Amino acid sequence: xxxxxxxxxxxxxxxxxxxxxxxxxxxxxxxxxxxxxxxxxxxxxxxxxxxxxxxxxxxxxxxxxxxxxxxxxxxxxxxxxxxxxxxxxxxxxxxxxxxxxxxxxxxxxxx
Amino acid sequence: xxxxxxxxxxxxxxxxxxxxxxxxxxxxxxxxxxxxxxxxxxxxxxxxxxxxxxxxxxxxxxxxxxxxxxxxxxxxxxxxxxxxxxxxxxxxxxxxxxxxxxxxxxxx
Numbered sequence: 001x002x003x004x005x006x007x008x009x010x011x012x013x014x015x016x017x018x019x020x021x022x023x024x025x026x027x028x029x030x031x032x033x034x035x036x037x038x039x040x041x042x043x044x045x046x047x048x049x050x051x052x053x054x055x056x057x058x059x060x061x062x063x064x065x066x067x068x069x070x071x072x073x074x075x076x077x078x079x080x081x082x083x084x085x086x087x088x089x090x091x092x093x094x095x096x097x098x099x100x101x102x103x104x105x106x107x108x109x110x111x
Numbered sequence: 112x113x114x115x116x117x118x119x120x121x122x123x124x125x126x127x128x129x130x131x132x133x134x135x136x137x138x139x140x141x142x143x144x145x146x147x148x149x150x151x152x153x154x155x156x157x158x159x160x161x162x163x164x165x166x167x168x169x170x171x172x173x174x175x176x177x178x179x180x181x182x183x184x185x186x187x188x189x190x191x192x193x194x195x196x197x198x199x200x201x202x203x204x205x206x207x208x209x210x211x212x213x214x215x216x217x218x219x
Contacts, residue, residue: 031205040211041211042113042115042197042199042208042209042210042211042212043197043199043207043209044209045206045207048205048206050205058206088152090152090154092154094205096205097141097142097205098159098205099144099156099159100144100156100205100207101156102146102153102154102155102156103153104151104152104153105152105153105154107152
């Protein structure tokens, strides 16, 4: 089945630790996105990539990093510089100018 | 003021009622999206539209580009329609700007 997967479903981070969230798609989509969702707020764009080996900062990129070495994969690293990482993280992918398909999300909690 | 405003924030209805959720935006857009988010967090795209009206089953989405306004209607609502409904606009490239969502609860 074609789709977009995220892992893990829940992730715990200790203070000062970097953690990486996985996002994989087998839809052959060129574009991939990372969003953060906080209670009472709309989704906010962290990073996006429209093609392999290229990515751009979104509205809230500070404290995060990404890579796009393969078309299918767009991992997000939450670094220790992100002081308020507790949130629900959603990955999405799309063909150019078409609707975005969302993954099931990863909930990140700080211990 | 947010670029995308949804109303109401919360909506409770009885099964069978006709439901309307509104979305207003302040920027020029190339497309508007309606999304559905279930309690587990997963998001499903319902509609992508740039003009007129689209219908899928009991769901209808309309957009008025001149008035910068869109509505999502649900006919014959059912408890399984309970979810958060999110409006998002696409202004440049494929970047989306999201509203805060409308929490819909349909009681049996």
